Amino acid sequence: MSTPYAKLPGWVEYGLIPLVNLVVAFAVAGLVVLLVGESPLEAAYHMVNGAFGRGEYIGFTLYYATTFIFTGLAVAVAFHAGLFNIGGEGQAYVAGIGVALACLWLDRFMPWYVVFPVAILGASLFGAAWAFLPGWFQAKRGSHIVITTIMFNFIAASLMNYMLNRVLKPLGSMSLETRTFEAGGQLPRLDWLMSIFGLSVGTAPFNVTFLLALAASFGVWVLIWRTKLGYEMRTMGHSPSAARYAGIKEARIIVITMMISGALAGMMALNPIMGETYRMQLDFVQGAGFVGIAVALMGRSHPAGIIPAAILFGVLYQGGAEIAFEMPSISRDMIVIIQGLVILFAGALEHMFRPAITRAVLAFSGRGRTQAAAKGA
Amino acid sequence: MDELAIELKGIDKSFGLVHANKDINLKVRKGTIHGIIGENGAGKSTLMSILYGFYQADRGEILVDGRAIDIRDPNTAITAGIGMVHQHFMLVENFTVLENVMLGAEESWILNAGISRARAELKRLEKEYALDVNPDAVIEELPVGLQQRVEILKALYRRADILILDEPTGVLTPAEADHLFRILEQLKAQGKTIILITHKLREIMAITDEVSVMRRGEMVATRETAKTSVEELAELMVGRRVLLRVEKGEAHPGEVKLSVKNLTVRDSRGVTMVDDVSFDLHAGEIVGIAGVAGNGQSELLEAISGIRRAVSGKVHLGGEAIDVTGHADPAELRWRGLAHVPEDRHHVGLVLKFEESENAILGYHDDPKYRKGFVLDIDAIRADAEANIQKYDIRPPNARLKTANFSGGNQQKIVLAREMERDPDVLIIGQPTRGVDVGAIEFIHKRIIEMRDQGKAVLLVSVELDEIRALSDRILVMFAGRVVGERKPDASEGDLGLLMAGVEGPKEAAE
Numbered sequence: 001m002s003t004p005y006a007k008l009p010g011w012v013e014y015g016l017i018p019l020v021n022l023v024v025a026f027a028v029a030g031l032v033v034l035l036v037g038e039s040p041l042e043a044a045y046h047m048v049n050g051a052f053g054r055g056e057y058i059g060f061t062l063y064y065a066t067t068f069i070f071t072g073l074a075v076a077v078a079f080h081a082g083l084f085n086i087g088g089e090g091q092a093y094v095a096g097i098g099v100a101l102a103c104l105w106l107d108r109f110m111p112w113y114v115v116f117p118v119a120i121l122g123a124s125l126f127g128a129a130w131a132f133l134p135g136w137f138q139a140k141r142g143s144h145i146v147i148t149t150i151m152f153n154f155i156a157a158s159l160m161n162y163m164l165n166r167v168l169k170p171l172g173s174m175s176l177e178t179r180t181f182e183a184g185g186q187l188p189r190l191d192w193l194m195s196i197f198g199l200s201v202g203t204a205p206f207n208v209t210f211l212l213a214l215a216a217s218f219g220v221w222v223l224i225w226r227t228k229l230g231y232e233m234r235t236m237g238h239s240p241s242a243a244r245y246a247g248i249k250e251a252r253i254i255v256i257t258m259m260i261s262g263a264l265a266g267m268m269a270l271n272p273i274m275g276e277t278y279r280m281q282l283d284f285v286q287g288a289g290f291v292g293i294a295v296a297l298m299g300r301s302h303p304a305g306i307i308p309a310a311i312l313f314g315v316l317y318q319g320g321a322e323i324a325f326e327m328p329s330i331s332r333d334m335i336v337i338i339q340g341l342v343i344l345f346a347g348a349l350e351h352m353f354r355p356a357i358t359r360a361v362l363a364f365s366g367r368g369r370t371q372a373a374a375k376g377a
Numbered sequence: 378m379d380e381l382a383i384e385l386k387g388i389d390k391s392f393g394l395v396h397a398n399k400d401i402n403l404k405v406r407k408g409t410i411h412g413i414i415g416e417n418g419a420g421k422s423t424l425m426s427i428l429y430g431f432y433q434a435d436r437g438e439i440l441v442d443g444r445a446i447d448i449r450d451p452n453t454a455i456t457a458g459i460g461m462v463h464q465h466f467m468l469v470e471n472f473t474v475l476e477n478v479m480l481g482a483e484e485s486w487i488l489n490a491g492i493s494r495a496r497a498e499l500k501r502l503e504k505e506y507a508l509d510v511n512p513d514a515v516i517e518e519l520p521v522g523l524q525q526r527v528e529i530l531k532a533l534y535r536r537a538d539i540l541i542l543d544e545p546t547g548v549l550t551p552a553e554a555d556h557l558f559r560i561l562e563q564l565k566a567q568g569k570t571i572i573l574i575t576h577k578l579r580e581i582m583a584i585t586d587e588v589s590v591m592r593r594g595e596m597v598a599t600r601e602t603a604k605t606s607v608e609e610l611a612e613l614m615v616g617r618r619v620l621l622r623v624e625k626g627e628a629h630p631g632e633v634k635l636s637v638k639n640l641t642v643r644d645s646r647g648v649t650m651v652d653d654v655s656f657d658l659h660a661g662e663i664v665g666i667a668g669v670a671g672n673g674q675s676e677l678l679e680a681i682s683g684i685r686r687a688v689s690g691k692v693h694l695g696g697e698a699i700d701v702t703g704h705a706d707p708a709e710l711r712w713r714g715l716a717h718v719p720e721d722r723h724h725v726g727l728v729l730k731f732e733e734s735e736n737a738i739l740g741y742h743d744d745p746k747y748r749k750g751f752v753l754d755i756d757a758i759r760a761d762a763e764a765n766i767q768k769y770d771i772r773p774p775n776a777r778l779k780t781a782n783f784s785g786g787n788q789q790k791i792v793l794a795r796e797m798e799r800d801p802d803v804l805i806i807g808q809p810t811r812g813v814d815v816g817a818i819e820f821i822h823k824r825i826i827e828m829r830d831q832g833k834a835v836l837l838v839s840v841e842l843d844e845i846r847a848l849s850d851r852i853l854v855m856f857a858g859r860v861v862g863e864r865k866p867d868a869s870e871g872d873l874g875l876l877m878a879g880v881e882g883p884k885e886a887a888e
Contacts, residue, residue, distance in 0.1 A: 247708025
């Protein structure tokens, strides 16, 4: 009586409903392509081929996915504690300083496997620090985290402008970036992983950060579902009044959660800086912090959902770039529209088809039962 | 008088896999008071929501005054002459009585003409049914009893001939409830038909002409009230014989386990909710706090258990002070032997989205025995949860099921098991049986008495006066944040009722 939505079998909940949402999103995207006078089928071909057609393309897809796994995890961790961290963008951006400092300091005389852990630490520290303040304001002053984290994105952008202009840019250089790192600041590509499948990574910047992303996913799962801290976070996220009753210190959990979230968002910086460009450039985050929100939503804030959702957005980025390249009348902005549609249908309108699907599933299983009964009789 | 006001034929309603109403047939005779009883989740509210148009039945027919009507929304129901008084009032708190009554029946987009018409109509209704309410009073300033009258007036203003009341006495003092019953009698005398939904058997016996019993979505029986008994109805509701009285021996109070001195608590708006309250709680006794909901009982429990800061006062637990005005910590108090079953299990006592086993450690998740290195020892947690499931007969016996999927009674057992199995010295219990089915009530009451007999000090808050009287060894009555009197459990209901209403009765010696 109290549950108007029936509990659905797992394959419907986690398989069928997201799939239907996705299909509808692509169908509408197809209409948009049709509207500009291009063939949706051709676009679909370029999308799929561009994302999976070659080892190199797959490498690019997974390179993007790596970035989105981190920002998705960051949003998910905060979400479990009932916090909506929109500041992944800024946290990742500022974390770039941590990565850059580690590389600039050590790259000339240390191998990558020494620099990498230091850079991870640096990224986490700077990301966590940037998330600490909004968390602390929320915990102590009640300033809403959604507002403050958005504000901190802007502050981060200005700060990084300053840092790259005045502090980190080599003397005499015209472009807003650090110097290019030596070998110690360059992460190895995952050629060996691709070659297991008989593929070549080519020029794709698919690097060891991907493995770190997988490890972080597992770490987040352990944290949320297997530790006392995760238990307290989830209690607070579901019911702040129950958390108070249980003696869970709200302020402490808010601050710690935001710092973990910021650290995860921060690790995203490793991927482009040490894995692709080997230097920190202006605007290297490129909206990945916001994509993380969609990834967390689609992935239901669970690492097992976030990884495929991140790969899906990797496909949209890589395949989308391919469409823009192959079909000149479809600009990059069109790709943004398609991504927006996926976010709209898979995130915001997640429940739109649920009642209909529920009815269909129930009718089907109901019929199955009566048929079984008829057979039995 | 054999005309039917309402006839339901074969009403069937499912929510997904939950079959809330199964082929319900019901006949309500015109000009009678018809009771509908059943445990929580029996489908009473669903049935009435269908009648009032909130839900659509999957199958079945509704006949009002002999005519079949397709009730698609509350407006159709109102047009058909059906009015509903909800358990939680649907009033705009800062509107006047008149404005609330008019709301949704303004008649035109300029209010003036409507207002004077409404005022005249309201006067007539008040006179006809002896429903005195000042039309210009603001709702939030009225006591709940009067607010409820406004709800009734709203229905009558919309020319309701059939009035559905959903658990109307839950928020009323005994005196207010009596007054409500007189109003209902009056309405009946004027030819109105009344459907009364309740789980209180006494009310059914006191006021209804006929009573229908629901159990697990089915209508199991309809009886003439005069020809049935409380015992029969209880048995019909539960499906087996139930013990309505609690068996309980003499209390043997020991030393003071919890002492509260001059405790004052204010809410977030600065309103004093607990006002200079003092009492002692001894080992081996149950002290009941009676009172109408909202008179400071909740805040008292929260302050003692460290959830809410007190403004002033001292509380000692087993001789040691609790820092109630400063940094009292619910987690720390648990380790010091204070267990707390909160009033609101849905929002406070449980996290409904958690698995049963996760709720079985809420507040005790710090316990080292649930930890294995850095991570939680899931096996130990589940083992403990399963032991409690066995001992408290929690159904379904599945520690991995989501807590929201347990019935109210079983949810309450999850909380009770968690708090009682820690061998606390002091047990604070708020509303132990709110929304709990009759069968589980019996079990819960027994467990509470057992705790007392094991020498625990039990502080009990309940808005069910019967429960307070049945369980307590001493009764404190709270009104407007103060303890206005102490009575023995054999004090008369009238005496307690006066105290609960804030009318000081003659002082009876308590000890």
